[in-house]
Amino acid sequence: MSASPIVETRGLTKTYGGSNRVNQVGLTVEAGQIYGFLGPNGAGKTTTLKMLLGLIKPTAGSIKVFGKDLAKHRPDILNRTGSLIESPSYYGHLTGLENMRVMQRMRNAPARNIDKALQIVRLENQKHKKADQYSLGMKQRLGIAMSLLAFPELLILDEPTNGLDPAGIGEIRELIKSLPDQYGITVLLSSHLLSEIEQIATSVGIISDGRLLYQGTMRSLRASAKASIRFQTADPARAEAVLLERGYLPVAQGNRLTFDYLRDEEVSRINRILVEQDIPVIRIEERKKSLEDIFLDLTGKERSL
Amino acid sequence: MIRSIRAEWLKIRRSRIVPVLAVLPVVSLLVGCINFYFNRTVLQNGWYSLWTQVSLFYGEFFLPVLIAICCAFVCRLEHNNRNWNMVLTSPLSVTSLFAAKLFIVGALILAAQTFFVLMYGASGRLFALPGGFPMEIVAWSLRGWFASLSIASLQLGLSIRIRSFAAPIGIGLCAVFLGLGMYVLKIGMLFPHSLLTIGMGVLSQKGLTPAENGAFLFMNGLFVLLFAVWSIRRMKNEDVVSS
Known part of the structure; x- marks a missing residue:
């Protein structure tokens, strides 16, 4: 390549x-x-x-x-390149097999590819049915088979x-x-x-x-x-002030303070700071996006x- | 190119175009024959008089319509189910696609034309017309077929462009009258539909001089090429609309 x-x-x-x-x-x-x-x-x-x-x-x-x-x-x-754009294209008055033959002639692909492609999309048992009578799913399979025909x-x-x-x-x-x-x-x-x-x-x-x-x-x-860490405290305003003072950048949302990704040590350090300041910590939760x-x-x- | 034709050939198999191809010549022949039968006192020129009657309806009206139908038909196959997406993402060139479609329409019209001439011969025998089958008729039919190709080239262009099946046929009908007008004004060489009138010997059985024949062939070739280039350029340069 x-x-x-x-x-x-x-x-x-x-x-x-x-x-x-x-x-x-x-x-x-x-x-x-x-x-x-x-x-x-x-x-x-x-x-x-x-x-x-x-x-x-x-x-x-x-x-x-x-x-x-x-x-x-x-x-x-x-x-x-093979392609299937928008909805599957097919000639309704022709059978699945005949549709494949049209494609094979246009692409100059070997005839044995037809069976192989039909087999891959599991349409070999319906290949003698007219494409008009196919269900939407079968038409989609036929479309995929036609796009695959030339591999x-x-x-x-x-x-x-x-x-x-x-x-x-x-x-x-x-x-x-x-x-x-x-x-x-x-x-x-x-x-x-x-x-x-x-x-x-x-x-x-x-x-x-x-x-x-x-x-x-x-x-x-x-x-x-990445996960974010949220602290829920009894006094969010004071908690925010305290943490800002120590160089953290929490985002306040209601009674929660949210941090972007934090390492485990940081989580316990913040927790200790809050506890030492007598701010009750109610919940520490991790939220994964x-x-x-x-x-x-x-x-x-x-x-x- | 051969690949395109082979693919096109597969597409029209088991389609409903063949009955139409047979019915229109039969209808025009019947109308012509009935006209001939009831006006035999005036129409004294045997085989040639019969030809004026049947070819009038066929060449002036049914054949152009038949060409338009064939063209609309081979294009409808692609307008359905967004097949343009499939056809135009195949490695075959737009030129070979157009040429293949023209070839198929040409073959269908040739078949209809042959059928028509055979039936004309049979009805001539049935009326027990004096003299043998005039061989000029074969030449006229072939010339008519050649003029059909320029009409087909025009109609294909229209049908590729217009999604509707009937609209290009309607336009073709208008062109028939325009062609008749131009024939009467003696500038028929400049319009495909009048070329058909000239070629088939519909209104005048005088036959053409070699120079006229040359001009006829040249103009037809020119029209086929002109309309083909118009369509091919359009397909190459414009976005494919499929919905």
Whole structure:
């Protein structure tokens, strides 16, 4: 694998009627990652993914895929990329198998890939049924099978678990997780569900109102979920004054004083100070920020379901 | 390119376009034959008179509509289910996509045209017209098919652009009348639909001089290319709207 990222955008912007739907987005997806593109509905996820595929043209910014400029090397890039954008595409009057054949001809993929891809999404028993008669979940599976058909180096999936039942979601999740190791596929997927991304992704980009607010590995996002320590005392005003005097920076909330992350020694030291000053300490509690809190802090929005 | 055609071919299989392809020529032939039957006292020119009657309805009205329907049909496949997303993210070029669609429409129209000429021959025999089947008719039909390609190139462009199935067909109908007007004004070479009238020998059975034939072929080639470039450039440069 080359050192350059699989996907790299700089200052990617799309303006519709004066407002920036996507604003200065700098995505970096490295080889072998499962990159979760997370954001509330209407945040600009699909618009960004469509720009990566050249379906819509950016107003400003650059896109490189496999280290190559998208505008100049689009056919080559598309040849190495599979995608499922918005809802699954299919020809309703054709069977699942025939839909796969159309895709196989367009992609010039070997015929044996059809069975393999259908098997992976567990559609081999329904392949002679017309796509129109498929359930939403089956259409989604067909869409995934079609995007996988050529076993591309990069797979772009827009809300891949939409319309699937819980069992199907679990299945597709395991499937996506296995792709980098089994087939060397780098996956870029979007979702508006934090839980979804949390369970699949190794890296995450959080977008809201067209801006990329966070980008990094899942691990470092979790690490930023630091615990805070809260002291509840009988005399919060005096406690605050005393602690400020000694160089601590508590945040007063009602009768509680909250500290960002504190080491254990610091906790006992503060406790001793308060007790020595005859301020009754009622409660010392640790509050861990959940990923959801971080997500909400970042996006400033209620999570949409 | 071959890949695109093979993919397009698969897409239209088991679709409902074939009955339409058969019915429209039959209807126009029937209307033409009935007209011929009731006006036989005036129409004294045997095979040629029959041709004026059947090709009038077919070439002036049903064939352009049939072309428009075929074009709208091959584009509707892509407008449905956001299939443009899938087609335009395949590694095949927009040019080969357009060419493949034009090829498919061309093949369908050629089939309809052949069917029409065969039926014309059969009905001529049925009326027991004097003399053999005039071979010029085959040449006229082929010329008509060639003019069909420029109309198809235009209609494909419209149908790619317009999501609605019927609107481009409506526009095509307006173009028919415009084409008739331009034919009457003797500037028919400048419009695809009038080229069809000229090519099929619908209103005049004089035949074309070699120079006219050359101009006819050249103008058709030019129109096919012009409309193709227009559509391909548009598909390359504009955002794909799919919802």
